Amino acid sequence: SQQGExxxxxxSIQEGENATMNCSYKTSINNLQWYxxxxxxxxxxxILIRSNEREKHSGRLRVTLxxxxxxxxxxxxxxxxxxxxxxxxxxxxxxxNMLTFGGGTRLMVKP
Amino acid sequence: xxxxxxxxxxxxxxxxxxxxFRCDPISEHNRLYWYRQTLGQGPEFLTYFQxxxxxxxxxxxxxxxxxxxxxGSFSTLEIQRTEQGDSAMYLCASSASGSRPEQxxxxxxxxxxx
Numbered sequence: 500s501q502q503g504e505x506x507x508x509x510x511s512i513q514e515g516e517n518a519t520m521n522c523s524y525k526t527s528i529n530n531l532q533w534y535x536x537x538x539x540x541x542x543x544x545x546i547l548i549r550s551n552e553r554e555k556h557s558g559r560l561r562v563t564l565x566x567x568x569x570x571x572x573x574x575x576x577x578x579x580x581x582x583x584x585x586x587x588x589x590x591x592x593x594x595x596n597m598l599t600f601g602g603g604t605r606l607m608v609k610p
Numbered sequence: 611x612x613x614x615x616x617x618x619x620x621x622x623x624x625x626x627x628x629x630x631f632r633c634d635p636i637s638e639h640n641r642l643y644w645y646r647q648t649l650g651q652g653p654e655f656l657t658y659f660q661x662x663x664x665x666x667x668x669x670x671x672x673x674x675x676x677x678x679x680x681x682g683s684f685s686t687l688e689i690q691r692t693e694q695g696d697s698a699m700y701l702c703a704s705s706a707s708g709s710r711p712e713q714x715x716x717x718x719x720x721x722x723x724x
Contacts, residue, residue, distance in 0.1 A: 525666060527626075529711070530711050532711075532712065532713070534715075539699075539720070540702075540717060540718070541612070541701060541716055541717040541718050542653070542701065542713045542715040543612070544612070544712055544713065544714055544715070547711065547712050552669065555647075569615075587652050587653075590655075591711060593666075596641070596711045596713070597643065597655045597658055598643070598645075598653070598703075598713060599655065599656060600652030600653050600654070601652050602650075602651060602652050603651075603652050
């Protein structure tokens with residue numbers, strides 16, 4: 500079963516705009532990770548945020564985590580056509596760090 | 611390229627046949643995971659190894675599925691008596707340890723059962 504839900508399910512923006520995706524989850528977590536997946540391919544790890552962190556940056560990516568609301572957001576600034584992909588959040592809350600994924604946000608960046 | 615490789619990349623098989631997939635993790639990673647992803651959905655956890663020990667199995671992993679990691683390096687996932695519902699992308703991931711929980715995924719094996 501899916502732990503979380505991404506919102507929106509689909510997002511279409513123009514190149515240069517910012518894209519914000521949200522993720523909600525249900526149970527306590529150790530870490531939350533964001534992944535990108537291009538059509539029909541494997542997942543690319545973007546960023547990990549630990550449960551005791553509130554915000555993290557990596558290049559054009561900014562991730563926030565609110566454990567009281569059990570939610571996270573991923574902001575991609577100055578989007579490019581190459582950012583077109585599906586984005587998934589994944590949480591782990593067990594010793595083995597097995598990931599539980601949401602259903603993903605499909606982002607389309609129009610040139 | 612994340613450093614995790616999977617073979618084959620695509621497999622078409624007839625219902626009732628057995629199939630086996632292989633995953634080679636990043637060499638220094640002692641944790642290895644298998645996930646399954648169907649179209650339009652996020653991946654779902656199947657099973658997890660720490661070194662050669664299989665420590666966790668999802669209830670998604672029916673008796674027809676078996677996974678091994680005999681020497682704590684590469685892993686195989688076998689599906690016996692395949693069914694059309696087994697058609698999916700099978701993804702392998704590896705990570706270093708609990709203190710480095712980032713999981714790196716391979717390109718996946720796409721299975722089509724006809």
